[in-house]
Amino acid sequence: MPVPLLDISIHDDVLLTQIEQGLLSAVRSSNFIGGDTIERFLREFADYCGAQSCIPVANGTDALVLALRGFGIGPGDEVITVPYTFIxxxxxxxLVGATLRFVDIHPKYYTMDPTLIEKALTPKTKAIIPVHLYGQPAQMDPIMDVARRHNVRVIEDAAQAHGAEYNGRRVGSLGDAACFSFYPTKNLGGFGDGGAVVSNSAELIRRIAQLANHGRAKQYFHDVEGTNSRLDVIQAVALLAKLKRIDAWNQRRRDIALRYTQVLRQSAFISPPEVASTSQHVFHLYCVETPHRDSLIQFLNDHGIGNGVYYPLPLHLQPAYVRYRHKRGDFPMSERAAERILALPMYPDLTDEQVDEVCRRLAQFSPKVIKLRP
Ligand SMILES: Cc1ncc(COP(=O)(O)O)c(C=O)c1O
Structure with missing residues (x-):
């Protein structure tokens, strides 16, 4: 039985009908930008994150750019983040003209190693961007602690972690601001690009909202130069309907993860992901670690089990960042993860039979046995 890595089609007829009605109403009213639906979404998404305020924007990348701009970060400033993340x-x-300073990841959780931050701080450091990678929150308490001691802002990159919790608090409410992506494959995904910045500072969100709408104070009057980065109503319709399902979907992801992990605890060749005691993981991706990755990929491909490498080359070794003059060995945990990580099928609509099939194949895997008879 083939099991795809991912399937984002909607199988729930009730949800489909809700979205169809919302889309029809947007089309009939010709209301595509701004208005009540956007206002409802920003309120409901802020509430969902346990944060004061939210501004929906065009995508997750813009959310990060606008959060940095909202804090006034630009040329001459330094920002600390990890090299093991999406670019x-x-x-x-x-993009805002600041300089990157990488710190390595924790070897088990793949999120920023808080013990390494202090060494990367300089008088120019203005912000830290921890990434809640694969759906697991970064170690926010120690990160916030260093940041507060050095008067540096923390911007959560929560693009992969809608609904995840750290010590009982949702991501989005942990740092000074948090950035989300609603790219269709995300745990909360729209019908195209989308993103949001969430914060407990209403003033910050007001500034970002202005920047995201050409810096305008009122129509054709501009206090600052901004950009065009608005979430459209079509996306908000889909996201509002899906927001009601996300907790159930995240729970289903955790149940599937538990099944995989139970099998992999018995494996001599593949390690399941580690979940920190502080985390409520939402398994945007279920990534295993193995020194036999090529062999595992071939085995899974032979049996029709989808898989993917997120991410094969850490950012410090990417040609795009050659100007930073990093070399292999600079961030060993990121390099190790990039060589050993493999994502297995993970989405809420996986059937029990499909999960059984993945478990059965994982239990059969041995690096020497590349091909098994069915
Ligand atoms: C960790 C991370 N940050 C930021 C982004 C950017 O989001 P978008 O694709 O919506 O611009 C992504 C999206 O894939 C991501 O995974």
Missing amino acids: ATAEAVT
Whole structure:
């Protein structure tokens, strides 16, 4: 039985009908930008995150750029983040003209290692961007502690972690601001690009909202130069309907993860992901670690089990960042993860039979046995 890595089609007829009605009403009223639906979404998403305020924007990359701009971060400033993430985290820093400073990840959780931050701080450091990678929150208490001692802002990159919790608090309410992506494959995904910045500072969100709408104070009057980065109503319709399901979907992801993990605890060749005692993980991706990755990929491909490498090359070794003159060995935990990580099928609509099939194949895997008879 083939099991895809991912399937984002909607199988729930009730949800589909709700969204269809919302879309029809947007089309009939010709209301595509701004208005009540956007206002409802920003309120409900802020509440969901346990945060004061939210401004929806065009995508997760813009959310990061606008959060940095909202804090006045730009040329001459430094921002600390990890090299083991999607490139958007780093792009945002350089897009505002600031300089990247990488710190390595924790070997088990793949999120920023808080013990390494202090060494990377300089008088120019203005912000830290921890990434809640794969759906697991970064170690926010020690990160906030260093940040507060050095008067540095913390911007959560929560693009992969809608609904995840750290010590009982949702991501989005932990740092000075948090940035989300609603790219269709995310735990909360729209019908195209989308993003949001969430914060407990209403003043920050007001500034970002202005920047995201051409810096305008009122129509055709502009206090500052901004950009065009608005979430459209079509996306908000889909996201509002899906927001009601996300907790159930995240729970289903955790149940599937538990099944995989139970099998992998018996494996001599594949390690399941580690969940910190502080985390409520939402398994945007279920990534295993193995020194036999090529062999595992071939085995899974032979049996029709989807898999993917997120991410094969850490950012400090990417040609795009050659100007930072990093070399192999600079961030060993990121390099190790990039060589050993593999994502297995994970989405809420996986059937029990599909989960059984993945478990059965994982239990059969041995690096020497590349092909098994069915
Ligand atoms: C960790 C991380 N940060 C930022 C982004 C950027 O989001 P978007 O694709 O919506 O611009 C992504 C999206 O894939 C991501 O995974």
